Amino acid sequence: MQDHPKKSDQNIDFGVLDEFLGYRLRRAQMNFFAKFGEVCDDLGISPGLFAVLAIVDRNPGLTQTAVAQALGNDRSAMVAAVDKLEGKKLLERRPAANDRRSYALFMTEEGTAFFANAVERVSCYENEMAKCLESDKEKQWLLDMLERLAHKSL
């Protein structure tokens, strides 16, 4: 059944794609996001929302644009994210002290408890995914390499 003319499954030649970091990075990241969804679907948060919570949790009082810059995405993307998180009563906007244009973001008590639970779950799944790496030193090496690739400029 494997010699039929239809190249049905694994007979596909990926050509240059096999040697391109960009393509492999995308595939790996897609898998991580999919697994994140499986683990956290009942929590109702996406990887992006989780990242916002992580920043606000450790840096209370930041403005929306400060969080956006930290995460590397546009500040306009932050309004929908904060709207959702505020709707779930996980964080709240407070008027900034010295700048009436901006809001300062703070976690609610409910939010800190929720985030602690989420971190536990995500850490568990991260460790499970990292099992296909040889050692903890290799994981650290990979993290360092990804950090460099994320900031490399042409």
Place this chain on the structure above:
Amino acid sequence: MQDHPKKSDQNIDFGVLDEFLGYRLRRAQMNFFAKFGEVCDDLGISPGLFAVLAIVDRNPGLTQTAVAQALGNDRSAMVAAVDKLEGKKLLERRPAANDRRSYALFMTEEGTAFFANAVERVSCYENEMAKCLESDKEKQWLLDMLERLAHKSL
């Protein structure tokens, strides 16, 4: 865009995000896609369209769903992609010989020339990005690790 050391840009605590592979993968991949856009904006193709061309170029006659499965995305996403590439006269749909439901995808002559040029450009930028890796052996090791992470299941 983040070159100005004006204020609390460095003071932000990323907390658990610093140790999460998912977050680092996303950042690295975002950078790669942004650089891809800079290099190929005049060509009018996205990383996704480039991947479709790469598959069809090396595997002429595949159906749309076969290409979709190879790239890991849904077959409904393929119609818009093939529409665009067919509109640019880079590939064409031909009725499949033995199955009147499906189309077989083939590169046009214009398409193969276009793709060869694109590959040269993307290879150049890939090599530039890979300069922050120590050696060629490290790059190969990174590719292998990403391959494992892309197929790891919980």
Place this chain on the structure above:
DNA sequence: CAACAACTGTTATACCTTTCACCAAACTCA
């Protein structure tokens, strides 16, 4: 053969993300 299941391309829908233009507030600098 006929009924049924599975598959292909397609459309529609919804969601998420990114990009752009806009307005109000704040800042700059004379």
Place this chain on the structure above:
DNA sequence: TGAGTTTGGTGAAAGGTATAACAGTTGTTG
């Protein structure tokens, strides 16, 4: 002060992605 510029938040539009449903076709099975 006040004109001009910059910054913060918002909303609309565009692009990509995932799901569900549908018509036409294929294969499978009784």
